[in-house]
Amino acid sequence: MIKLYEKGIYLSDNNEIIAEESLPGHICKEDAKKGTIAWSILAAHNTSGDMNKLKIKFDSLASHDITFVGIIQTAKASGMERFPLPYVLTNCHNSLCAVGGTINGDDHMFGLSAAQRYGGIFVPPHIAVIHQYMREMMAGGGKMILGSDSHTRYGALGTMAVGEGGGELVKQLLNDTWDIDYPGVVAVYLTGKPVAGVGPQDVALAIIGAVFKNGYVKNKVMEFVGPGIRHLSTDFRNSVDVMTTETTCLSSVWQTDDETRSWLALHGREQDYCQLNPQPMAWYDGCIYVDLSAIKPMIALPFHPSNVYEIDTLNENLTDILREVEVESARIAQGKASLSLLDKVENGRLKVQQGIIAGCSGGNYENVIAAAQALRGQSCGNDAFSLAVYPSSQPVFMDLAQKGVVTDLLGAGAVIRTAFCGPCFGAGDTPINNGLSIRHTTRNFPNREGSKPGNGQMSAVALMDARSIAATAANGGFLTAATDLDCWDTVPDYAFNPAPYKSRVYQGFVKGATQQPLIYGPNIKDWPELGALTENILLKVASKILDYVTTTDELIPSGETSSYRSNPLGLAEFTLSRRDPGYVARSKATSELEKRRVAGDVSALASVFERIQQIAGQENMQPLDTEIGSMIYAVKPGDGSAREQAASCQRVIGGLANIAQEYATKRYRSNVINWGMLPLQMAEKPTFDVGDYIYIPGIRRALDECSKDIKAYVLHDEGTVSEISVYMESLTGEEREIIKAGSLINFNKSRLV
Known part of the structure; x- marks a missing residue:
């Protein structure tokens, strides 16, 4: 299914993998290093003149409502007078305005006033999750985007995107650079075609399970190449790509093709397409060989996306594997709470209490369509199990509604919500105490689902693909692999309608800076004074x-x-x-x-x-x-x-x-x-x-x-x-x-x- 090469490899004509020792002597390794897609993009954005010591200027920036206030405050204190490049401020993390009185809404108003004052792009709450908006409206071939969210990944559209802390965005706002040594580049060589029912989260989890613990791609660029890419839709690629963050890689990029061009054209941006392929001979510091046809439905058990098993393997060794997770949960809880999983085994099968399909990884059009295919005419049941689905943007939601997909899901008992990242970090749909939630989201770290061990509460999340989550929902909450069902029809073409963006998104970068004063709520505070380092x-x-x-x-x-x-x-x-x-x-x-x-x-x-x-x-x-x-x-x-x-x-x-x-x-x-x-x-x-x-x-x-x-x-x-x-x-x-x-x-x- 997945093979890791111990040493670097050469890729010939984007097809043949050649071990270093097998290469003809006339090939120059240093020249071949310049043959990667990553090299071409980094070189185009490097201002240092030295490819070993990069000083990168990005094409645009992205932040959400947990991070943009601090970034703007810091840049303002540092002398910024306007945003020198497109800066998108989305409101998809604190969008419920449910905790702390007015403070979340006050942050949103601060963001709007900042977009007006400094010339930014403001996406109001519930309109889109940060990464879906950036995919739909900003990413394109050969670009680089910096975001203050770790899942800033748009590689499937040919963009090298990086998630960093706010300080690095402040530097860009002050016309400074992102400074790094030239990173290693690892090929992710895809071959084969996924079988029906296997989705992007299955592929992503299989890769994460193979590379996280050994640090194979830590702080490196993952470059997706190979013949298997042509069998994957752009939505499928996007959902795999966003999960590369969980490998601890630096960034990611994919070769592009007519599928990429068509997706950008659908969103009115065909001019942002750029064909990206490795040069006829390219050197990579490592290679992850992925046979897509061999990947089966996967599950990442608590408490990390790398704690990966095939669902079939879990079901065959259920009690032994769950017991190991219980031991880990006891260590994490430190005696303040308890989590049991063995009590969720009924007649030899694992029964879960909640399902979530949401965010930048799960809420894509095709994932929601697939869930509806499994649930059409079915029922989630009236027991403890519940299912919530969050389409990733209002345009996606509109088309799902027009195609009757929302009706299918509602009829099965699923709850449909607006674009929101909350379930991914514990600000929405917290499961019951001692509950197990299965989610097509990005992370399942301890207590990230919202429980508080210090208060005696503990629940947990397992990551799965939307297809297997829907199969589980149709089976009354009993863990079920999507491949057990035969319902995976052809996905109808997506019809993108930008009307919600035209109506609600403030396009301040086009309008320019204004004299609008910043609007501060009572919770927005300046950074305290910090002293200089002494000898x-x-x-x-x-x-x-x-x-x-x-x-x-x-x-x-x-x-x-x-x-x-x-x-x-x-x-x-x-x-x-x-x-x-x-x-x-x-x-x-x-x-x-x-x-x-x-x-x-x-x-x-x-x-x-x-x-x-x-x-x-x-x-x-x-x-x-x-x-x-x-x-x-x-x-x-x-x-x-x-x-x-x-x-x-x-x-x-x-x-x-x-x-x-x-x-x-x-x-x-x-x-x-x-x-x-x-x-x-x-x-x-x-x-x-x-x-x-x-x-x-x-x-x-x-x-x-x-x-x-x-x-x-x-x-x-x-x-x-x-x-x-x-x-x-x-x-x-x-x-x-x-x-x-x-x-x-x-x-x-x-x-x-």
């Missing part, structure tokens, strides 16, 4: 997490907390709340020590500084010149969302550094840097504990000298001192200056002086 630092260990990976959902929970994303200090109260509830108090206590230091008082740490001055070479260390901050240790933090608040929440309550073995994603590490924190790493296991101090002398000098080995001293709580070595992976010159300035905001302000 020496003293870190208080505020949390120590030894899990294999720590997601951004654990660093700052999703769900109802998203309502506070426009209030930096208010949101920070939720930091690590579901993983380490004591962290906030510890970090805030450390922040108070730093405030006292700035005011000239270090008496509360007199004994600590005396111990430091007893270390050889530190006799002349000046306590008043040593910044004090909190620190989180995590083995591998940052898997998941691009939300910058996973870092900014640490910073605004005293965070000064993270220490990790490695960072799960580039986007989280970039967020740490842009908020003025040190992205430290250490190879050894930590010898320090919560409550210990870590003193790092000469940290500014280490940044200036790009030091590979930074000496630090652990002041253990019991009175002893030990030495450790930390380091930082490659930092650009600008990144070093941002850290020294204390934040991207400070760095930008300094350039205005």
Whole structure:
């Protein structure tokens, strides 16, 4: 089904895979590297003149209502006067306006006023989810788009799109660049044709299961090539493509064809088509060989999209596999709640309590059509099981309604809702306590479905394709693979009607900037002042997490907390709340020590500084010149969302550094840097504990000298001192200056002086 090549490969004529050792000697590898689609797009957007050190300018930007307020506030504080490129502000995350009084609606009005003032594109609530709008109206061949959502992926339309934290969008708004080393490029070679009933989520989960844990594509570009592509519709490709985020890749791109041209033409944008193919000889740093005809209906069990099984395999080994998930759930809940799955086995079959088809991965036209085919004339039943379907945009909803598909789904007992991302991050359709939900959405991280273990609540999500979800619904909630049914008819052609966009979307980039003042609700707060980095630092260990990976959902929970994303200090109260509830108090206590230091008082740490001055070479260390901050240790933090608040929440309550073995994603590490924190790493296991101090002398000098080995001293709580070595992976010159300035905001302000 899926094969990973241990070494790089050459692709000849987009057809033949050639191992490196088998290639004729006259082929130049360096030239062949330039034969990928990724190379051509990156080269066209690079402003550095050096393809090894890229400085990228994007064609457009995209944000939603959890992130755009902070981005605009930061850019405004940095001197921005108008949006220099198309910037789409969608309202698909907090669109229910259901938590926190008026604050969600206030964010939407702020977004509209910002689009009017600075010349942006504003998509009101319920009109489209962010990525569907960008596909329909913005993406095109050879383009690059930057979004503040991790699932910013439009590769199936020939666009290399990247999800990053808000700081990287601020740089684009200030006419700066996205700076990275040239990434590795991995071919995803598709062959064969999916069998009836196998959908895009099945293909995506199979790939994620093969590459996530071994880091095969981490921070690399996935380039989809091969003869199998011609058997996939654009909707199918889009649904696979958006899930590449869960592999931890950097971006993705697909070769394009007449199918791509037709889809863009349908949306009135045939001029945005560009034929993209690898050159006759192209070198890839790896290859994922996918036989589409061998893929079966898949399920990703809690609590990660990589926890993948064929549905048939799960059914054959049901109790053994479910028992393993129960063990993991007990570890996650830490005794605060419980989740049982074995009690959901009835007569040897797994019965689930909820189904959801939604968002950028599940709500596409063809996925909803397929669900209706399975449910036409059937019933979801009147037991505990429920099914909700969220079409991804109003144009998609309109055509489904005109074709009678909505009637078919409603008649089966499904609930139809408007375009909304909430079920994907815990802000809508939270299942019952001890419930299991099956979803065609993007993620199934712990508590991302909205439960709160701290309150004794716990439920879970398994990811599946819309086809198998509908088959399960038609079978009364008993887990059923779509291939068990014979109902997968030809999909009727989609008729795109842009009327909802023409009626409701504010096209400010065309209209230009105005004198419209920004409209602030009472919850929208400015970023607090952040200090510059001092020559020496003293870190208080505020949390120590030894899990294999720590997601951004654990660093700052999703769900109802998203309502506070426009209030930096208010949101920070939720930091690590579901993983380490004591962290906030510890970090805030450390922040108070730093405030006292700035005011000239270090008496509360007199004994600590005396111990430091007893270390050889530190006799002349000046306590008043040593910044004090909190620190989180995590083995591998940052898997998941691009939300910058996973870092900014640490910073605004005293965070000064993270220490990790490695960072799960580039986007989280970039967020740490842009908020003025040190992205430290250490190879050894930590010898320090919560409550210990870590003193790092000469940290500014280490940044200036790009030091590979930074000496630090652990002041253990019991009175002893030990030495450790930390380091930082490659930092650009600008990144070093941002850290020294204390934040991207400070760095930008300094350039205005």
